[in-house]
Amino acid sequence: MFSFTKEQKVFDISGISVGGQPGMYPTVLFGGLFFKGEPDFDDAKRHLQTMYDLSKQTGTPVIPDFFIRKVEYIQPIIAFIEKVIPTKHPFSIDVIEPSIKIETLGLLAERKLLSRTIYNSIHIGITKEETEALQKYTPEMVIVVAFNPKDKSPDGKIEVLENGAHLIECGLLELVRKIGIQKLLVDTAALAPGENSGAAIAALPVIKEEYGFPAGCAIHNVVEKSRWLNDFPFAKKTVDVASNNTIPLFGGDFAIFGPIENVALVVPLIAWQDILVSEYTENYFGVSPIASHPRRKLLK
Amino acid sequence: MTEDYYPWGGEFTACSPKGCVAVVLLNIQYNPPETVAIYGRLKTENIGIEKIIANTISNPYIRFLIVCGDDIRGHRSGSSLIALYKNGIDHNHRIIDAPGAIPYIENLKEEAIRRFQEQLNVMDLIGEKEKEKIDTIIADCIQKSPSSFGESYIAIRLKPENTVSLNDNRALHSRIVIDYLGNVRTRGE
Numbered sequence: 001m002f003s004f005t006k007e008q009k010v011f012d013i014s015g016i017s018v019g020g021q022p023g024m025y026p027t028v029l030f031g032g033l034f035f036k037g038e039p040d041f042d043d044a045k046r047h048l049q050t051m052y053d054l055s056k057q058t059g060t061p062v063i064p065d066f067f068i069r070k071v072e073y074i075q076p077i078i079a080f081i082e083k084v085i086p087t088k089h090p091f092s093i094d095v096i097e098p099s100i101k102i103e104t105l106g107l108l109a110e111r112k113l114l115s116r117t118i119y120n121s122i123h124i125g126i127t128k129e130e131t132e133a134l135q136k137y138t139p140e141m142v143i144v145v146a147f148n149p150k151d152k153s154p155d156g157k158i159e160v161l162e163n164g165a166h167l168i169e170c171g172l173l174e175l176v177r178k179i180g181i182q183k184l185l186v187d188t189a190a191l192a193p194g195e196n197s198g199a200a201i202a203a204l205p206v207i208k209e210e211y212g213f214p215a216g217c218a219i220h221n222v223v224e225k226s227r228w229l230n231d232f233p234f235a236k237k238t239v240d241v242a243s244n245n246t247i248p249l250f251g252g253d254f255a256i257f258g259p260i261e262n263v264a265l266v267v268p269l270i271a272w273q274d275i276l277v278s279e280y281t282e283n284y285f286g287v288s289p290i291a292s293h294p295r296r297k298l299l300k
Numbered sequence: 301m302t303e304d305y306y307p308w309g310g311e312f313t314a315c316s317p318k319g320c321v322a323v324v325l326l327n328i329q330y331n332p333p334e335t336v337a338i339y340g341r342l343k344t345e346n347i348g349i350e351k352i353i354a355n356t357i358s359n360p361y362i363r364f365l366i367v368c369g370d371d372i373r374g375h376r377s378g379s380s381l382i383a384l385y386k387n388g389i390d391h392n393h394r395i396i397d398a399p400g401a402i403p404y405i406e407n408l409k410e411e412a413i414r415r416f417q418e419q420l421n422v423m424d425l426i427g428e429k430e431k432e433k434i435d436t437i438i439a440d441c442i443q444k445s446p447s448s449f450g451e452s453y454i455a456i457r458l459k460p461e462n463t464v465s466l467n468d469n470r471a472l473h474s475r476i477v478i479d480y481l482g483n484v485r486t487r488g489e
Contacts, residue, residue, distance in 0.1 A: 096374020125402035
């Protein structure tokens with residue numbers, strides 16, 4: 001449990017604050033809606049309701065993360081967001097294909113949703129067209145993935161933020177500034193076991209001390225790629241859920257978990273972890289939790 | 301035998317050590333016949349491709365690389381592998397004309413890539429998912445019984461200093477120092 005010397009930035013999007021000194025703001029959870037195959041919106045609606053209910057109950061902020069895999073899903077998923085996500089609540093859009101990213105941005109702009117959008121994500125694979133689209137249709141917040149194919153250590157992640165590891169023209173932080181986005185979250189790029197998977201966690205305090213930006217990652221991806229766990233199906237679920245704990249424990253600010261089916265396990269777990277962190281950081285560093293923190297909400 | 305021939309770990313199945321065919325599975329439910337040398341799934345357009353290169357050039361008997369199944373959405377890993385075979389990499393180590401999101405080859409020397417281009421005949425069956433068709437193409441390749449490419453090429457991972465060292469006595473990281481309470485500060489300040 002840490003306290004950082006560097007001033008810590010806190011970014012707000014539609015009433016949810018991310019960042020700061022550990023123990024002040026609760027860990028923000030991004031729940032991944034992957035929509036394998038045809039999107040099942042009834043199922044998604046049920047899980048979202050559970051997620052919002054648990055958030056209300058515990059104080060752990062939640063943000064749905066919509067994965068858009070095909071161009072034909074852009075319109076229905078955005079229509080679903082408009083219909084189902086409370087109007088003052090943020091959401092994130094997780095897209096890999098650059099052309100789908102661009103089209104999604106256009107539609108988000110048309111539907112006037114960009115002020116609630118977290119763009120997941122910008123990385124060194126960004127294309128010129130994507131940069132231009134982001135300048136034209138600028139989302140409120142962006143997740144910057146510090147993936148460096150040359151160097152997977154915390155140093156490598158810093159390098160890609162700083163100078164693009166010389167793979168692109170400038171560092172990802174400068175690129176975000178050029179685009180004109182003020183609010184950014186650094187994703188420390190959790191990689192498969194054997195690819196320095198632990199560096200994603202070790203990099204959290206490094207990036208927070210170096211830049212003060214909110215940091216987190218999708219550590220559950222490491223569990224998914226730990227194929228040996230398939231021999232332990234009962235334990236695998238526990239490990240999958242518990243992996244998220246490592247993020248607040250190492251000073252991180254957000255966890256991207258998935259699938260959203262795990263929400264009933266992940267939200268109370270993170271609330272528990274946040275209480276643990278808060279008790280220590282208040283006692284030793286004088287950091288008081290905000291009014292909506294799980295410690296205030298759940299410990300009477 | 302597997303370790304001798306395939307020095308980079310990964311999710312693959314080693315079959316016939318002197319087989320001349322390696323099969324890259326994209327989005328496809330298919331198990332190649334045991335007569336192939338090696339087969340496995342490709343997911344990412346960077347690390348995944350690096351592993352394929354390292355684990356094919358290490359076995360000089362492999363002369364054909366068959367890439368089959370629907371390409372991986374977003375990553376376009378299969379098409380990026382084909383692009384690497386055709387075009388190589390640019391000065392930034394980006395695969396030339398690769399459609400993938402982050403198609404960078406960073407852990408291999410260019411010499412290893414050239415060896416891959418020379419040793420392997422890469423067959424683009426992206427989009428093909430019919431078992432019978434792929435089986436036939438594999439059988440045709442085996443029928444040609446090409447000779448071994450010669451010596452095995454063991455590709456060394458570049459930047460070995462990034463691997464975990466148990467003798468590293470730095471406190472978590474070279475950039476920060478953490479005291480016993482948990483106060484973090486920049487090293488040297």
